[in-house]
Amino acid sequence: MSRPASAWNLPRPYGARSLAVLLAVLVIGFFAGQRVEMGRMLSLTGEGVLAAVGLREQSQVLSGLGTIARSLFPPQISERTETARIEDFDRNRLPWFSHLETVEVREPKLNPQTLQMEEVVDTRELLVEPLGYLWHVAVKMLETFEIAIWATLLAIVLSVPLAWFSARNYTPNRAAYGLARGIVGMFRAVPELVSALFLVLAYGFGPIAGVLALALHSAGFLGKFYAEDIETADDKPQEALRAIGANKLKVMRFAVLPQVMPQFIAYTLYVLDRNVRMATVVGLVGAGGIGQELKGRYDMYNYAHVGTILIAIFLTVLVLDRLAARLRSRYA
Amino acid sequence: MLKFESVAMRYADGTQALGGVSLQVPAGQFCVVLGSSGAGKSTLLRMANGLVKPTQGTVQVEGVRIAADSLSRIRPRIGMIHQQFNLVLRSTVAQNVLAGALPAMPTWRALLGLFSDVARRKACKLVESVGLQEQHLLRRVSELSGGQQQRVGIARAFMLDPPLVLADEPVASLDPRTSHDVLALLRTQARERGTTVLCSLHQIDLACEFADRIVALRHGEVVFDGAPGAFDPKVFESIYGRAPAAAAPGRPAVHGIEPEAVLPLHTGVLELAP
Numbered sequence: 014m015s016r017p018a019s020a021w022n023l024p025r026p027y028g029a030r031s032l033a034v035l036l037a038v039l040v041i042g043f044f045a046g047q048r049v050e051m052g053r054m055l056s057l058t059g060e061g062v063l064a065a066v067g068l069r070e071q072s073q074v075l076s077g078l079g080t081i082a083r084s085l086f087p088p089q090i091s092e093r094t095e096t097a098r099i100e101d102f103d104r105n106r107l108p109w110f111s112h113l114e115t116v117e118v119r120e121p122k123l124n125p126q127t128l129q130m131e132e133v134v135d136t137r138e139l140l141v142e143p144l145g146y147l148w149h150v151a152v153k154m155l156e157t158f159e160i161a162i163w164a165t166l167l168a169i170v171l172s173v174p175l176a177w178f179s180a181r182n183y184t185p186n187r188a189a190y191g192l193a194r195g196i197v198g199m200f201r202a203v204p205e206l207v208s209a210l211f212l213v214l215a216y217g218f219g220p221i222a223g224v225l226a227l228a229l230h231s232a233g234f235l236g237k238f239y240a241e242d243i244e245t246a247d248d249k250p251q252e253a254l255r256a257i258g259a260n261k262l263k264v265m266r267f268a269v270l271p272q273v274m275p276q277f278i279a280y281t282l283y284v285l286d287r288n289v290r291m292a293t294v295v296g297l298v299g300a301g302g303i304g305q306e307l308k309g310r311y312d313m314y315n316y317a318h319v320g321t322i323l324i325a326i327f328l329t330v331l332v333l334d335r336l337a338a339r340l341r342s343r344y345a
Numbered sequence: 346m347l348k349f350e351s352v353a354m355r356y357a358d359g360t361q362a363l364g365g366v367s368l369q370v371p372a373g374q375f376c377v378v379l380g381s382s383g384a385g386k387s388t389l390l391r392m393a394n395g396l397v398k399p400t401q402g403t404v405q406v407e408g409v410r411i412a413a414d415s416l417s418r419i420r421p422r423i424g425m426i427h428q429q430f431n432l433v434l435r436s437t438v439a440q441n442v443l444a445g446a447l448p449a450m451p452t453w454r455a456l457l458g459l460f461s462d463v464a465r466r467k468a469c470k471l472v473e474s475v476g477l478q479e480q481h482l483l484r485r486v487s488e489l490s491g492g493q494q495q496r497v498g499i500a501r502a503f504m505l506d507p508p509l510v511l512a513d514e515p516v517a518s519l520d521p522r523t524s525h526d527v528l529a530l531l532r533t534q535a536r537e538r539g540t541t542v543l544c545s546l547h548q549i550d551l552a553c554e555f556a557d558r559i560v561a562l563r564h565g566e567v568v569f570d571g572a573p574g575a576f577d578p579k580v581f582e583s584i585y586g587r588a589p590a591a592a593a594p595g596r597p598a599v600h601g602i603e604p605e606a607v608l609p610l611h612t613g614v615l616e617l618a619p
Contacts, residue, residue, distance in 0.1 A: 253431035253498075256394055257505070258420025258448040263455045267444045271436040 085320035092145025096138045111142040146318065150303065150325045157302035158329070160220050160295075161288035164227030168235055168284060171228065175236030180243040183261060197240070200233025209295040220301030227291055231284045238280045242273040278344045286337045293326050346372040346541045347393060347509055352402035354388050354565075362388040363565040365402065370541055370558075372508070375532060377552040378545040379569075380562035381585055386545035389562070390511045393543060394423045406509060421448035424502030424540075426531070428514040430494045434487040438477065438497050441486055442468040445504025464504070471500040475530060492523035499531055503538070510535060512544035516551070524548065528555050549581070 046052070057074050064072035096102050096113070104113065115138050122133040142148075178184045178193030209226035216222045243265075250268040259267070296304015303322060310318040347370040354362040363385040370376045378386045391397040392404050395416045404411040406419050424445070432441045446464040447455055454460075460468075472482060475496040486494055495515060502510050512531060516524035528544075532555045535542045546552050552559055553573040561569035561584045568583045569576070581589045 249427065249429050249431040250433045252396070253425065253427060253501070254444060254447060256396055256420065256425040257423065257445065257502075257507075258417050259444075259455075260417075260452060262452050263447045266456050266458070267436075267440070267447060268433055271433045271440070274435070 084316035085323065087317065088320035088324055089146045089315070089317040090144060090321065092142045092149065094140045094142075096140050099140065102140075107140070108142060110144065111140055114139045114141050146321060150306070150321050153303040153306045153322075154325050154329055156220060157292045157296065157304070158289060160223045160300075160302050161227065161285060161292040164224045164231060164288050164292070165281065165285045167224065167228035168231035168288075169281060171232035172235035172239055175232060176239035176243060177265075179236060179240040182244055182248075183265065193236070193240075197233050197236040200229050201237065202233075203230065205230045205291050205295050206298060209300040210298050213299045218299040218301070218305070223292060223295045223300030223302055226295050226300060227288045230291075231288060235280060235284060239273075239277060242276045243269055246272045275344070279341055282337045282341055286333055289333050290330055346370055346374075346407065347543060348405040349389070349392070350403045350405070352389070352392055352399040352404060354385070354392070354397065355400050361565055363392075363399070363562075366562070366565070366567055367402075368560060368567065368570075370543055372541050373539045375535060375542045375544070375555060375557045376560060377556035377558070378543065378560050378562060379547075379549065379552055379584055380545075384562040384584075385565040386562055387513055388565075390513050390543060390545055393509070393511055394420055394425060421505055422507050422509065424505070424507040424510040426495070426498050426502050426510065426512040426515045428517045430486075430491075430498045432486045432494060432497055432501075435485060437483050437485055438472060438489070439468060439482045441497050442472055442500045442504060445501035449505055467504060468500070471503055472497075474534065475500045490523075491519050492527055495519060495523075495527050496530065499527070499534060503534055503540075506538060507540065509541045509543070512542060514545050514547065517547060521548075524551060525554075531555075549576070552576075 057072070060069060060072040061074035063069040064075050093114075096104070107113070115136060118135045118137055119132050120135055121130050123129075124131045175193050175197050178189045179197055181190065184190040184193065205226045208229055209222055212222035212225050216225070246269045250272070251264050254264045254268050292302050293304045293307070296302040296306070297308045299305055299308075303326060307319060307322045310316075310322065347368075349366055349368040351365045351367050352363055353365045356362060362383075366385070366389060368389075378389060380386050388397055392399050392411070393406065395404075395411045406423065409415050409419055411419060433444075436444075443460050443464060446460060446467070450461070450464070469479075469482070473479075477493060477496060477500075481489070481493070486497060489497065498515070510531075515531065516527050519527060528551055531542065531544070534540070544556075553576055556573050559569065559571065559573055559576060560567060561580065563584055563586070569580045578589050
């Protein structure tokens, strides 16, 4: 027998259980925070803020940041190379906008006759390209971008079959489903940087390792998200095409793809955006692009060069972000 | 044309949807299936193209038994119109209608979207014949009204000139006037081609107007099978389990609502039958 509406029970949104969960989260957060030194982070940052507004003499954080800033700036723009070190140097055909410079370098040298240290004046000729290093960084940045684009293309190609087999409503059988899900999970589980480390061993230093490392990871990402969209696509139009005897590929093309296309474009743009950022990182382990240049300069203490590289990366990511946002709003 | 031989359907949860129904629909007939929700109308229709597999009995279309190995051959010869239209809302009218030709083309052409000129011309003609204009061709289906969407659904169903069309409550989500127009269209299209139609409906007045024959189901059993002229309040009671409400004079018929909730029988409907 149904009860009168006055006796019905419509549960409240929060109850004792929510309180317990909240408490548990707080306790776990507290202990986890202790282990990752959140307290020290707060006190150091606080000191930094106080020092910045002049309420404190010095702060470890601020002086550290100051050192970095001083060594990175001004960024390196020009390129100076000793002509003696340039192979097949032709002084009649200098690169565009470049000129030669002669500098006298005084160096203490051991005179073999007298066995005395003597100051020797050495004349060196330098090729100066005023925008040389900027140009070099731009070329490396373009290479990074190309790595990202090719990685994304390969990822799309790889992820399409993965998505097909790991979508429950299209996979031919459980074994294929399990295998595809396993591959997708594995691709996603291995970070780009780690797979790049191994791929550099296999393919040598350079962009191939970078492209493959990014492609594998993105293929896992795209495969998973494509598959989930395929699974949740409205089944009604699919049933309509199944009912008249269209095979799975045709149903996918005409009843699923048009539905999921905006999502697919959004994911793919996100992956491209992410790949550009990650392409700078995988370069650190020698997988080509601007990252490789960054690592080299960093190891040689050429912090001014590092400054230029960081600015280039920052600007590229900024521009790309705007571009992706515009593409997304148009197509997705 | 279409032959059900003592088909029964019992779902895994034990629900008996159909209990041994035998039915023959001759070629060219417009056969309407009536019955309240859960009476087995959809199950019966969906057995005709193998979307539902009967637990007992057999279904034959054009003398071919519906079975796993014959499905791919038979299905392209059976058009289907759905209650929720089952169109791709984001695709254009043209794409949705052309999709009706998919079973008859090679997969690689389908994947590239390369429909033959014959199919494209046919799609245009069908879009025109269901009462839409050229300007609708490249519109997204989501921009159309419900009635227009079902017209697209009908155009898609006739793309391959199927000898049999199944219409599963084709007007259940449309208003009364549009329901009438859409059913009239379906009837005309079928007449022109000599297509056999098996159509489930909730609106008795529409059934009486358009059907050559009415089959009524209750609890998975046929309780009435005859011409619309033979339909009377007694039959109504046998289908819906109660007498038609004495409709107030001038009260409009309410379509698309369960007969149990509002009995959609307005005065004069029964007299409408000759």
